[in-house]
Amino acid sequence: MAKRVSLWNAGCPVARALDVIGDWWSLLIIRDAFDGVRRFNEFQAGLGIAKGMLATRLRGLVGKGVLDTAPASDGSAYREYVLTEKGRGLFLVIVALRQWGEDYLYRPGERRSSLVEARTDVPVGKLKLRSAKGRPLEWSDTRVTRC
Amino acid sequence: MAKRVSLWNAGCPVARALDVIGDWWSLLIIRDAFDGVRRFNEFQAGLGIAKGMLATRLRGLVGKGVLDTAPASDGSAYREYVLTEKGRGLFLVIVALRQWGEDYLYRPGERRSSLVEARTDVPVGKLKLRSAKGRPLEWSDTRVTRC
DNA sequence: CATATGAAGTCTCATAATGAGACCACTTGC
DNA sequence: GCAAGTGGTCTCATTATGAGACTTCATATG
Numbered sequence: 001m002a003k004r005v006s007l008w009n010a011g012c013p014v015a016r017a018l019d020v021i022g023d024w025w026s027l028l029i030i031r032d033a034f035d036g037v038r039r040f041n042e043f044q045a046g047l048g049i050a051k052g053m054l055a056t057r058l059r060g061l062v063g064k065g066v067l068d069t070a071p072a073s074d075g076s077a078y079r080e081y082v083l084t085e086k087g088r089g090l091f092l093v094i095v096a097l098r099q100w101g102e103d104y105l106y107r108p109g110e111r112r113s114s115l116v117e118a119r120t121d122v123p124v125g126k127l128k129l130r131s132a133k134g135r136p137l138e139w140s141d142t143r144v145t146r147c
Numbered sequence: 148m149a150k151r152v153s154l155w156n157a158g159c160p161v162a163r164a165l166d167v168i169g170d171w172w173s174l175l176i177i178r179d180a181f182d183g184v185r186r187f188n189e190f191q192a193g194l195g196i197a198k199g200m201l202a203t204r205l206r207g208l209v210g211k212g213v214l215d216t217a218p219a220s221d222g223s224a225y226r227e228y229v230l231t232e233k234g235r236g237l238f239l240v241i242v243a244l245r246q247w248g249e250d251y252l253y254r255p256g257e258r259r260s261s262l263v264e265a266r267t268d269v270p271v272g273k274l275k276l277r278s279a280k281g282r283p284l285e286w287s288d289t290r291v292t293r294c
Numbered sequence: 295c296a297t298a299t300g301a302a303g304t305c306t307c308a309t310a311a312t313g314a315g316a317c318c319a320c321t322t323g324c
Numbered sequence: 325g326c327a328a329g330t331g332g333t334c335t336c337a338t339t340a341t342g343a344g345a346c347t348t349c350a351t352a353t354g
Contacts, residue, residue: 005195005196007175012245012248012259012260013245013249013252014174014241014245015178015248016248016252016253016259017244017245017247017252018171018174018244020252022171022174023171024165024170027165027169028162031162034286034291049152086251088286092246092247092276093243094161095243095276096240097160097161098159098160098161099160100160100164100236100239101160101164103236104233105163105164112158112160112163112294113291114291116292117278117279118287118288118289119288121292122278124277124284125276125277125278125279127274127275128274129238129239129242129272130271130272131264131267131269132271139181139238141265142262142263142265142271144181144260144261144263145260145262145268146260147259
């Protein structure tokens with residue numbers, strides 16, 4: 001491979017976002033972080049990722065401000081990886097991927113996890129695009145401006 | 148590299164979604180498709196992707212039911228790639244990525260494209276997670292069930 | 295109609311990224 | 325103190341990627 005292309009300067013927020021979290025593992029690491037995973041070995045065991053890859057990815061995500069390291073919350077001398085505010089901003093990306101997966105990649109009755117409201121255990125509602133004033137919008141109602 | 152890991156059977160819709168569109172180029176191809184790109188050369192020129200990669204990715208996305216091939220809409224003998232309904236379902240994933248990029252990856256005043264309502268040219272509203280009954284939810288109000 | 299140009303790929307090659315696992319230093323548990 | 329656990333680093337074989345030459349058929353031009 002020649003050096004992997006960077007998309008940072010494309011003027012498109014989608015491209016720039018993918019430049020940060022668009023590789024194979026980053027979003028899975030972030031998903032696990034949302035589910036409460038914090039320690040190196042937890043990520044490694046949960047994802048089945050090679051340790052070298054995980055170390056590289058965690059370093060990258062910390063460097064990009066998506067994760068931060070913190071002293072272990074259980075009082076041990078180890079460190080933990082926690083989402084920054086920027087990282088927590090990716091929640092809707094994970095939710096959108098989840099809802100698409102649920103809608104198009106599972107047969108009815110197939111076992112899968114669900115995102116539920118913690119207080120009631122009721123599945124959350126579907127994401128919906130709305131205008132600035134709150135009116136529901138479809139894809140065909142929108143366009144992307146030239147940058 | 149050993150053979151790239153597949154996540155299809157993880158029981159997590161996020162993992163399964165990433166198994167389909169989680170690589171470096173697929174979401175960019177899909178983004179361009181949403182912006183009206185349909186022809187091989189348009190994708191290639193717009194993304195700066197190697198032709199071999201593009202051919203592989205397009206074949207893969209067609210095979211996975213995200214894109215479909217159709218006769219060219221301009222009457223020529225060439226074919227086009229168009230989003231299927233399943234592919235159009237990814238719109239909110241693209242929007243979520245875009246909004247995250249806009250919020251955390253650009254300095255104020257930096258040039259970038261925007262997603263606007265076509266009729267009024269007003270930027271669309273922010274995505275928001277809501278409960279099944281429409282009440283706004285934060286990440287901390289939710290949890291993921293074991294599958 | 296003959297030729298040139300364009301579209302949509304395929305093929306090959308050098309190089310970068312990945313996965314597996316050995317190895318290492320420091321902590322903890324017992 | 326010693327074994328096990330944690331959090332990595334290093335190396336190696338293999339795969340994926342990027343660049344670009346080459347091919348085939350379609351369309352444009354004169």
